[in-house]
Structure formats: C-alpha cells, structure tokens
Amino acid sequence: MKIQSIRDTVTLADGQKMPMEGFGTYKLVSQDVMDRAIKTAWESGYRLFDTAQFYHNEKQLGNALQKLNVPRDQYFLTTKIPEPKQGYQSTLKAVDESLANLQTDYLNLVLIHWPIHSEFFNTWRALEKAKADGKVKSIGVSNYHRTHLEYLHTQAKEMPVVNQIENHPYLSQQPMVDFDRQSHIVTPAWSPMGRGAVLNDPTIGKIAKAHGKSTAQIVLRWHLQRGVAIIPKSKTPSRIKENADLYDFQLSNHEIKMMNGLNRNQRTGDDPELVYEIEHQY
Numbered sequence: 001m002k003i004q005s006i007r008d009t010v011t012l013a014d015g016q017k018m019p020m021e022g023f024g025t026y027k028l029v030s031q032d033v034m035d036r037a038i039k040t041a042w043e044s045g046y047r048l049f050d051t052a053q054f055y056h057n058e059k060q061l062g063n064a065l066q067k068l069n070v071p072r073d074q075y076f077l078t079t080k081i082p083e084p085k086q087g088y089q090s091t092l093k094a095v096d097e098s099l100a101n102l103q104t105d106y107l108n109l110v111l112i113h114w115p116i117h118s119e120f121f122n123t124w125r126a127l128e129k130a131k132a133d134g135k136v137k138s139i140g141v142s143n144y145h146r147t148h149l150e151y152l153h154t155q156a157k158e159m160p161v162v163n164q165i166e167n168h169p170y171l172s173q174q175p176m177v178d179f180d181r182q183s184h185i186v187t188p189a190w191s192p193m194g195r196g197a198v199l200n201d202p203t204i205g206k207i208a209k210a211h212g213k214s215t216a217q218i219v220l221r222w223h224l225q226r227g228v229a230i231i232p233k234s235k236t237p238s239r240i241k242e243n244a245d246l247y248d249f250q251l252s253n254h255e256i257k258m259m260n261g262l263n264r265n266q267r268t269g270d271d272p273e274l275v276y277e278i279e280h281q282y
C-alpha cells in the first residue's frame with residue numbers, strides 16, 4: 001500500500017473512506033489539554049479522532065472540535081461501546097449519548113470496545129440498527145480474535161469493516177492482521193508505539209538513525225507500509241507534529257523484515273479472551 005500523505009484514506013468494505021492515520025485521545029481529559037491537542041492535531045493534518053465512552057472525554061473532544069469551527073464532513077469520528085453498556089437497547093442508547101456528547105448528528109465509526117460473551121450478538125445487532133437508521137456510517141469491532149469474528153459471522157447480517165487491535169513491533173499479530181485483510185476488514189493499531197515501550201529498541205534506533213527520523217516515526221511508518229492504520233496519541237504538541245511527519249521517507253523491505261522480527265507477543269493491555277470471559281477490563 002502506497003501512503004504519501006496524512007490525508008490518505010482507505011476505502012472500507014462498506015464504501016466509506018477512513019484516514020489511515022488518526023489521532024488517539026485516551027487519557028486526554030481536561031478541556032485545556034484537549035483543546036490544545038486537537039488544535040495542534042488539526043493544524044498538523046490529522047482528520048480522524050479516536051475516542052471511546054470508556055475514556056470519559058467525548059464531551060471535551062466534541063467541544064474542542066466545535067472550537068475549530070470546521071465543517072463536519074472534513075473529519076472522521078470513531079467511538080466505542082463500553083462493556084457495561086453492551087446489549088441491544090443499551091447500545092442504541094449509548095450511540096445517542098455519544099452523538100450528544102460529540103455534538104454531531106452522525107458518527108463515522110462505532111466499535112464494540114471489547115467482545116463479551118453474554119451480549120455478543122445483541123450488541124452487534126444494535127450497531128446494525130444504528131447504521132440502518134443513519135446515526136452511524138460504519139460499524140466495527142475492537143479487540144476481536146479470529147474466533148470472535150468467525151462466531152460473529154454465524155449470525156451477523158453484515159460484518160465489521162474495522163477491527164481495532166493492540167499492535168506494535170512487540171505485538172505484531174501478523175496472523176490476525178492477515179485474517180482481517182482476507183476478510184475485507186481494515187486493522188487500525190491501538191497503542192501503535194506500545195505506549196512508548198518500543199521506542200528505546202536498539203534495532204529501531206539503528207533504522208531511525210539511518211533515516212534521520214525518530215524511533216516513533218519509524219514505528220508509525222512500519223505500520224502504514226504493512227497496511228495497518230494508526231491512531232498515535234500524544235498530549236505534547238511537538239510529538240503530535242512529529243507523529244504526523246511520516247510521509248517523506250520509505251522503509252526498505254529489509255528494514256520492514258527487521259521490524260517484523262521484533263515480535264515477542266508482549267501486550268500492554270488486556271488479553272481479549274479474558275475480557276470475553278469475565279466481561280470487563282481489569
């Protein structure tokens with residue numbers, strides 16, 4: 001996949017276009033920090049903003065976007081349904097809450113944040129309804145393993161177009177990314193830099209030196225070149241800009257292979273299988 005600009009989009013299986021790079025907002029809670037981050041992100045070219053009800057910041061993000069005073073069709077909003085609100089009626093209600101919080105009449109993408117066994121099909125059915133009602137343009141999932149997708153397929157009227165999973169050089173999940181691709185599902189990486197865990201890696205450091213780039217930029221570029229979308233988060237203006245400055249260099253196949261070799265199945269977050277069983281993140 002050739003990615004040449006932060007404005008580049010991928011066409012999802014439902015025909016909607018999604019930017020390959022977006023801005024993650026986990027842990028941005030105070031209105032001041034959110035305002036500054038969103039303004040810097042917008043000026044740096046980010047056009048996708050990723051939130052979740054679990055982050056308790058939808059209102060702040062909605063306010064920050066209103067302050068930019070830009071047309072709604074110029075940006076893409078993703079949010080997620082948290083475990084306690086899964087179920088048919090409660091998911092429909094949660095979608096309405098997100099619309100109000102984000103001060104918009106449609107959401108570009110709503111994801112089931114984590115699979116849980118008791119409401120597995122009901123939550124998805126509600127997202128299909130929210131889409132049919134025009135409140136949501138695209139529906140997807142997050143933290144689904146192949147088995148969850150195959151199980152969903154037994155009852156879904158339509159399949160997710162996105163599966164957002166933890167992904168970075170220490171947890172590359174290549175078989176999952178490949179399965180998503182074969183199933184026409186786009187994979188965005190959450191914690192694309194492993195929340196900082198991969199940024200001191202000596203191999204990535206060598207590649208960074210050779211390109212005159214930071215390790216963060218090398219890691220983000222690696223995702224894009226293997227067809228994985230990214231939503232890096234930072235509250236620091238210089239890093240927000242740095243993470244958007246990925247489009248003037250190219251990693252070689254050899255460098256990509258070196259990065260692929262760093263996988264050690266190391267998670268920063270929960271194992272989806274446990275969340276499926278116990279029904280919440282811990």
Ligand SMILES: NC(=O)c1ccc[n+]([C@@H]2O[C@H](COP(=O)([O-])OP(=O)(O)OC[C@H]3O[C@@H](n4cnc5c(N)ncnc54)[C@H](OP(=O)(O)O)[C@@H]3O)[C@@H](O)[C@H]2O)c1
Nearest residue numbers: 024025026142190191192193194195216232233234235236
């Ligand atoms: N679906 C899910 O279950 C799920 C789970 C987790 C996250 N997410 C989404 O994915 C987004 C990204 O994941 P994440 O926030 O967990 O992790 P991340 O983007 O991999 O890393 C963020 C951390 O790295 C630091 N950082 C950012 N850019 C940097 C740079 N250029 N150089 C050095 N350090 C840098 C940030 O520090 P500062 O902010 O202090 O600059 C922050 O501590 C989230 O914000 C959220 O939107 C989704």
